Amino acid sequence: MKTENCREWRESLGAYALGHLSADEQAGLEAHLEGCAECRAEVQSLQQVATLLPHADPERFGPSPQPPKDLGERILATLDGERREQRRHQRRLRFGFAFGGAATALAVAVLALVVFTGGGGEGEPEQHVEFSSLPAGVEMAAMLEPHAYGTEIHMYVSGIRSGTLCRVFLRADDGARYPAGTFRYRWGDDSNAILSSALDLSRTAAIGVHAGDKTFIAPVDRSAAAIQIRPEEEET
Amino acid sequence: MAAGALSRERDVRDAYAAHAGELYGFAVRSLDDAGLAEEAVQETFVRAWRAGERFDPEIGSLRTWLFAILRNVVIDLGRARSVRPRVGPEGGIEPSVEPLDEALLSWQVEEAMRRIGDDHRRVIVETYYRARPYAEVAEELGVPEGTVKSRVYYGLRALRVVLEEMGYED
Numbered sequence: 001m002k003t004e005n006c007r008e009w010r011e012s013l014g015a016y017a018l019g020h021l022s023a024d025e026q027a028g029l030e031a032h033l034e035g036c037a038e039c040r041a042e043v044q045s046l047q048q049v050a051t052l053l054p055h056a057d058p059e060r061f062g063p064s065p066q067p068p069k070d071l072g073e074r075i076l077a078t079l080d081g082e083r084r085e086q087r088r089h090q091r092r093l094r095f096g097f098a099f100g101g102a103a104t105a106l107a108v109a110v111l112a113l114v115v116f117t118g119g120g121g122e123g124e125p126e127q128h129v130e131f132s133s134l135p136a137g138v139e140m141a142a143m144l145e146p147h148a149y150g151t152e153i154h155m156y157v158s159g160i161r162s163g164t165l166c167r168v169f170l171r172a173d174d175g176a177r178y179p180a181g182t183f184r185y186r187w188g189d190d191s192n193a194i195l196s197s198a199l200d201l202s203r204t205a206a207i208g209v210h211a212g213d214k215t216f217i218a219p220v221d222r223s224a225a226a227i228q229i230r231p232e233e234e235e236t
Numbered sequence: 237m238a239a240g241a242l243s244r245e246r247d248v249r250d251a252y253a254a255h256a257g258e259l260y261g262f263a264v265r266s267l268d269d270a271g272l273a274e275e276a277v278q279e280t281f282v283r284a285w286r287a288g289e290r291f292d293p294e295i296g297s298l299r300t301w302l303f304a305i306l307r308n309v310v311i312d313l314g315r316a317r318s319v320r321p322r323v324g325p326e327g328g329i330e331p332s333v334e335p336l337d338e339a340l341l342s343w344q345v346e347e348a349m350r351r352i353g354d355d356h357r358r359v360i361v362e363t364y365y366r367a368r369p370y371a372e373v374a375e376e377l378g379v380p381e382g383t384v385k386s387r388v389y390y391g392l393r394a395l396r397v398v399l400e401e402m403g404y405e406d
Contacts, residue, residue, distance in 0.1 A: 011382070014389030018364055046389075049396045055338070056345035058365040060265070061357060064350060067260035071274055072252045075281045079248060082282065186289055 006032075006039060013039065017046035018053075089154075089192065129207055131218045135159075140209060140216060143192075146201040153180050153207070154192040162187035164212050170199045171206040171217070185211070241291035241298055242284055252281065255299050259306050261347060266310050266339035276313055280306040300403050303340075310336060348398040356391030359384050 009032045015021050016029055033040050131140035138159040145152040155168055168180040183193035201220075208217040242248045256277060263273035283305050284291070291301050314336070349357055362373045363384070374381040 011386035011389045014392045015363075015370070015385050017392060018388065020363060020370065020388070045396060046392045049392050049399070052341070052345045052399070053360075053364055055342045056349055057342065058349075058361050060346045061349050061361065064257070064261040064347065065264045065270065065273075067256055067277060068274065071260075071277060072249070072256060075252065075278050076245060076248060078278060078282060079245075079285050082285070 006036060009036075009039060010042075013043050013046055017043055017050045127201070127220060129218050129220055131209070131216050134216065140218075142207050142218070144201055144204065144207065144220065147196075150178075150196060150198040151180075151201045151204060153195040153197065155183065155195060155209070156192050157185050157209070157211070160185055160211055166193070167210040168193075168195050168197075169208050169210075170197045170204045170220075171208060172199055172203050173205045175205075177208075180207075241288045241293075241301070242281070243288055248281065248285065251284075251298060251302070255302050258299075258347065259302060262303070262340065262343045263306060263310060265343040265346070266336060267313060272313055276306060276309045279309045279313075283309065297403065307336060307340065344399065344402055344404055348395050348402060348404075351398045352391060352394040355387055356394050359387040360391045360395075363388060 009029055012021060012025065012029055016026065021029065033043060126143055126145040129142045129144060131142075134140055139157070141156045143154040145154070151170060153168060153170075155166070157166060160166075162185065164185045165182060166185055167182045170178045170180055172178065178197045178199035180197035181193075181195035183195070204220050206217050206219045208215055242251060259277050259280060260273055263276040264270060267273050267276060280302060284302055287305075291298065349360070358377070359373060362368045362376075363370060370381050370384045374384045377384065
């Protein structure tokens, strides 16, 4: 209960919390605290603050260091570079869609648009695979890149339910499945998931994606390039 | 990607204006190196931008999120640095840096002390950190001893408010 004494004692609570009161003052204040829940609560709260004081170094109470003036602009420039790189990468992966739009009304059948772009530099070109015959509004594409360890997969998905877990696998010529990892699709995320599988691209017959309760498979037919597309021009 | 917190350049500018000073202050405090601290702040914004959509304002403030990222960046930079242990003046290996959470706590309390009023900070420094008698401090400041006492009280209260504003949770 708040009493008239409070005003008298209140301003000693800080010194008390720091252990700075004389024995007499302390005894007097503690007698007051016995009967005053409000002051007790205040003391407790101040004592919590007091326990933090030893963590600070009073030599460091001067003005805090400020970042260099141009740091903000440098950060924006870095992010701008990242954005451009991402868009460039995105376009490399997505250009197949321009050819796929009209054919997407079919139900389950899957048609792969395989495109050779040259490059790759490891004996076999990277391959762009578009999943077609997908539900309306859904887009899926993959770029497969051969490596000594197996195959690197850049997977692009959009339009499915946000949060959907996608499990990607490659199927070998002999039908064996090789897992390539998982990712979660989020709305608004137009980045590629970068995955890898131990299966050599030269032995890869198909790529599959389990997304929710559906599985989408696109054949990777390296000898049957349906359409030739000239490699995208680099951004200037 | 980055459709969330920092997707637009304006968001990055706003976040930078609001938080870069504090982030940099903490980075300097924990890394003790202005160059590394710049690197840490830059890396923090890059990671935040990349992971923008993972920011959920219902879980915590942008500031708290940026500090969490910075904390990881500082750990990474600290690790990278510890690969090349510095040799102290005696020729021995310098003791390991204080644990990061302690550095974060120290920085928070120091930053809070910087933000309270000069009068309040002064009496806390004199009576607590320098352990000087209240009477002596009162004389030096030309005020009654009771005033020193009440400034200690209001100073601690102010510190509590600032720490709360900074998101300190015990």
